Amino acid sequence: MKVAFGMKAHSGWAALVVLGTRSGELEVVNRRRIELVEDEWAKQPYHAAEDLEAKAARKVVERGIEAARRIAVREMRVAVRQEQERENQVAACAVLVTEPMPDWTVDEIFAVHFRMHKAEGVLFRDALARAATACDLKLLRVPEKQLDELAVQTLSTSLNSLQKTIASLGKSVGPPWGKDQKDAALAAMIALQGHLK
Numbered sequence: 001m002k003v004a005f006g007m008k009a010h011s012g013w014a015a016l017v018v019l020g021t022r023s024g025e026l027e028v029v030n031r032r033r034i035e036l037v038e039d040e041w042a043k044q045p046y047h048a049a050e051d052l053e054a055k056a057a058r059k060v061v062e063r064g065i066e067a068a069r070r071i072a073v074r075e076m077r078v079a080v081r082q083e084q085e086r087e088n089q090v091a092a093c094a095v096l097v098t099e100p101m102p103d104w105t106v107d108e109i110f111a112v113h114f115r116m117h118k119a120e121g122v123l124f125r126d127a128l129a130r131a132a133t134a135c136d137l138k139l140l141r142v143p144e145k146q147l148d149e150l151a152v153q154t155l156s157t158s159l160n161s162l163q164k165t166i167a168s169l170g171k172s173v174g175p176p177w178g179k180d181q182k183d184a185a186l187a188a189m190i191a192l193q194g195h196l197k
Contacts, residue, residue, distance in 0.1 A: 003029050003083055005093040005137070006188025008144075008180045009124035012036055012043035015180035016079060019169075019188040020088060026165065026189070028173045029088065031181060034075045036124050042067050045123070046109060046116035058106045068123055072131035080135050092194060093132035094140040094187035096147065097125045140194070142187045154190045162186065 003020035018030040041048040045064025049057035076093075083090050101122050109115040132139040142150060152159050166185055170177030 001029075001088050002091040002192070003088045004091055004188045004192035005079065005132075006096075006184035006186065006191065007034075007093065007128050008096045008184045008187070009036070009128055010180075011120060011124065014124065014128055015184045017181055017184040017188050018079070018083065019185060019192055021192070026169060026192075028169050028185070029086065030079075030082065031173055031177075034079070036068055036071050036075065036127060038067065038071065044116075044120050046119055050110060050116065054107065054110075057110065061106050065123060065127075068127040069130055072124075072127035073134045076128070076131035076135045076137075080137070090137055092138040092140055092191035093128075093135075094142050094191035095125060095128045095132065096144040096183060096187055097129065097141045098122060098144055138191075140187075140191045142190060144183070147183060147186055151186050151190055154193055162189075165189075 001020040001022060003018050006017045006019065008015045013036055014034045016030070016032055016034050017028060020027055020029045037043050041060075042064045045061045048064070049060035052060060080090055098121055101119060104115060104119075109119045129139055129141060148159055148162075151162055155162065166182050169185055170182065
């Protein structure tokens with residue numbers, strides 16, 4: 001069957017929900033946590049580097065970004081391979097995103113502490129989006145703040161109906177089914193809808 005990935009990133013990890021349809025009914029094909037770092041410091045590379053001398057700080061940040069991107073590609077390939085083994089075709093990958101970063105240098109990010117938080121917030125979402133592209137998946141960037149609105153519009157139904165569908169999907173697979181999984185599932189529904197028409 002055709003399936004879609006929905007992904008919601010955090011510092012160092014992401015929630016993945018894979019949805020497909022069987023006999024016209026939505027189904028959770030897979031749901032898991034994807035680790036996007038191998039070392040604890042890499043969850044917040046800007047914070048890990050903030051007390052270092054400028055050149056060393058930039059190197060730590062670069063290492064953190066490169067590692068996140070490399071691991072995201074590796075994990076995306078694993079997820080795609082799992083679906084291929086189930087004889088499913090991954091039609092699209094929806095990644096929940098925030099507003100893009102201004103074109104700040106690493107030094108400009110270090111200059112204002114809030115920017116470090118923003119950069120780290122964007123880092124793992126960006127790594128997932130890049131990984132989807134690297135794996136030749138159709139990428140759908142879903143603005144997290146507009147998720148509900150976009151879902152209502154794309155799926156041509158009410159928010160109440162969508163919430164019931166998401167709750168029903170959660171009951172079918174059991175816990176964990178918190179906000180991360182619900183948001184990832186809704187993003188996957190949007191991505192899947194575009195490929196069922």
